[in-house]
Amino acid sequence: MVNKPSPKERSPEKKKEIFVKLGNKIGLENVSDKELDKMAYSKDYWPITVRWVLEGKTPIFPDFIVWPQNTKEISDVIKIANSNKIPIVPFGEGSGVVGGAIPVNGGIVVDMKRMTNIAINDENLTVTAQTGINLTDLERELNRKGYTMGHHPQSMYCSALGGNLSTRAAGHFSTKYGKMDDMVISLEAVLPTGEIIRSKNVPKSSTGPSIERLLLGAEGILGIITEATLKIWPYPEERALSSYAFENLKDGLESIRKILRRGVYPAVVRLYDKEETSRHFYQTPDAKKKCMLILAMEGDKDLVALEKKVSDSVCKDKGMDCGEGPVNHWFETRFNVKEASDYAPRDIVFDTIEVSVTWDKSLNLYNSMIAAMKKVNGVLLSTGHASHFYPQGVCFYFTFGGAPVKGATPEEFHKEVWGAAMRACIDSGGSISHHHGIGLMRADWLKEELGGGFEALKKIKKSLDPENIMNPGKMGL
Ligand SMILES: Cc1cc2nc3c(=O)[nH]c(=O)nc-3n(C[C@H](O)[C@H](O)[C@H](O)COP(=O)(O)OP(=O)(O)OC[C@H]3O[C@@H](n4cnc5c(N)ncnc54)[C@H](O)[C@@H]3O)c2cc1C
Structure with a gap:
């Protein structure tokens, strides 16, 4: 838990003082302590808090919300939080499903939505983006210029780059393009005491541990990621679709394992158990009481043809070919939640x-x-x-x-x-x-999951964040 503030530290007078300090650094119009804003930033998409709201229960309010515009402003906000021992909670778009962005100890919610600049480097095939950018806005801008990042989580309409980096998110096309953390070339971040760090934009280095990578998946407990340089790809020339129905999950899994062993990585690979197949693919008679596998291969035309040929030949051994229909159906319904x-x-x-x-x-x-x-x-x-x-x-x-x-x-x-x-x-x-990620929902199990690594995480947290102001109360720390 956060070092408990004394009543004086969080008294109305103290809060007013902090409000003014924040306003002096980032503009009073970019700071709020209005009840409506506090309510809006009191929850994320964790089903437990969604239910609290439906039941009319009072959520946990932050003290302030700030909307900084650049890394320096974030550093200033964090320094104010440090000297006043008040928590900081980074906020992307609040689509996290484990309670990571809930301000359980009050404090300052840092909403990143004003930080949306991006710059594409064609020769290096990279994009450098501020982390407040919405993922769909980022992908659309890349598409307009002839690229893709290949990161399409189901929440891409309602989540920001920073939230995805901080949870090590995975998109629908991950088997080819990798997960969010695989896409990172370099990062800029503000540490819990306000220092700014930025790693070099190089494809690989051997210069000791990658300090900035500690921030990936840290869910805001070790600082705020402010900018990232990420891998991009030329927009795919071709997409090919296949689907197969298997008697059981084992045969489907085995087919996928064999495809990957041959060095073929379809972008979309999804295998449903019998219950989910009957729920999602009831319009495909051949899939009745079976397990549906859908595949989408994309990229260079010649390579895609080869990937489809290899995938089909493996799947035909035990699966029944159901054609493109089920994959098209999935593309049409994939954002329905x-x-x-x-x-x-x-x-x-x-x-x-x-x-x-x-x-x-x-x-x-x-x-x-x-x-x-x-x-x-x-x-x-x-x-x-x-x-x-x-x-x-x-x-x-x-x-x-x-x-x-x-x-x-x-x-x-x-x-x-x-x-x-x-x-x-x-x-x-x-x-x-x-x-x-972990957030509040999985906090009780992280210690068992990490073993000795959990104590190491605690030590890293303590040394980087001596006042324990960064997203306190999360990840079971
Ligand atoms: C309908 C739906 C579908 C989803 N589908 C997927 C999916 O396909 N794949 C997937 O991986 N997840 C999915 N999710 C979960 C969620 O969208 C992801 O966890 C996403 O990465 C959260 O992004 P966000 O911007 O909304 O982050 P938030 O919820 O705002 O924050 C998540 C965590 O990151 C921290 N954080 C946010 N920004 C920063 C920053 N700049 N620096 C440091 N810490 C930060 C927050 O404090 C919090 O701990 C889905 C959620 C929903 C509601």
């Missing part, structure tokens, strides 16, 4: 959990996690798909839904299902998060 908001007001608890595991443990982990969630009283739905792949393993993405029984609250029920899933994941040799 209304299920969760439809069910929440009816007291149905609905959430997703993503984990990663090596191939040799993959099927066992899938079966264990599905069974563990199903076992919880009140669970009506426990399904999964695999959506990000490596030659070494896979990311499973589970969905559960249900209603609390025996007087349990929706929040207690939600935590119980998560507890069962996390236990099964750890016991099956998986990692508790592939791309959503």
Whole structure:
């Protein structure tokens, strides 16, 4: 937890003093302590806080919201926070699903949305962008100029570059283009005591540990990422689509493993279990009671033709060819996320959990996690798909839904299902998060996940952030 401020430190007089100091540095019009703004920045997309709002519960308010325009202003804000021992919470667009951006100890929310400059370097195939930029705005600008970053998370309309770097997010096209952290060439960040660091724009160096990379996935606890230089690609010349229905998950997984072993990385690779296949692909009769695999290969025309040829030849061994239709259907519906908001007001608890595991443990982990969630009283739905792949393993993405029984609250029920899933994941040799991060939701399991690394993380945090002002109370620290 944050070093508790004395009543004097957070008294109305003190708050007024901090407000004026912030205004002097970044302009009074860029600082707010209005109730409406505090409410807007009191939550992210963690289902628990979404429910709090539906139930009319008072969320946890920050003291101030600031909208800085550049790295120097962020440094000034952080220095003010340090000298006044008041928390700082970086805020992208609040689409995080684990509570990372919730200001649990009040303080200053730093909304990055005014920091949106970008510059493309064609020769180096890089883009340098301030981290407040919305991901769709960034990708559209790249597309207009003939490039893609290949990072398309389902939340790309409602998330910012900085949030994605800070959670090490993964997009739909990740098997070819990599995850957010794979795309980073260099970073600029402001540390918790206000110093600005920037790594060199080079493809690789051997100059000691990459200090700035500590900020990737740090969810704002070690500083604020202000700018990043990222890999980009020429806009794909060609896209080819394939889909196959498999008798079972094992055959589908095995086919994907073989495709990757041959050095072919389709951009989109998604394999659904039988329940999810019947939910998402009911219009494909050949997929009834089967597991649907969809593939999209893209890039240079000749290479795409070869990738499709290899993928098809592997899949035909055990799968039934379902053509392009199911992939087109997925492209049309991939941003549809209304299920969760439809069910929440009816007291149905609905959430997703993503984990990663090596191939040799993959099927066992899938079966264990599905069974563990199903076992919880009140669970009506426990399904999964695999959506990000490596030659070494896979990311499973589970969905559960249900209603609390025996007087349990929706929040207690939600935590119980998560507890069962996390236990099964750890016991099956998986990692508790592939791309959503830790925040508040997974905080209780991070110590077990990291082992000795957790103490090291605590020491790093303490040494970089002696006043514990950066996003305190997160990641179980
Ligand atoms: C409908 C929906 C679909 C989603 N689909 C995906 C998906 O496909 N793939 C995926 O990976 N995730 C997905 N997510 C989760 C979420 O969008 C990601 O975690 C995303 O990276 C969060 O971005 P944001 O800008 O909204 O960050 P926020 O929620 O604002 O912040 C996330 C965390 O990062 C910190 N932070 C934000 N900006 C900075 C910064 N500049 N410097 C340091 N720390 C910072 C915050 O303090 C917080 O801890 C989805 C969420 C929703 C609601």
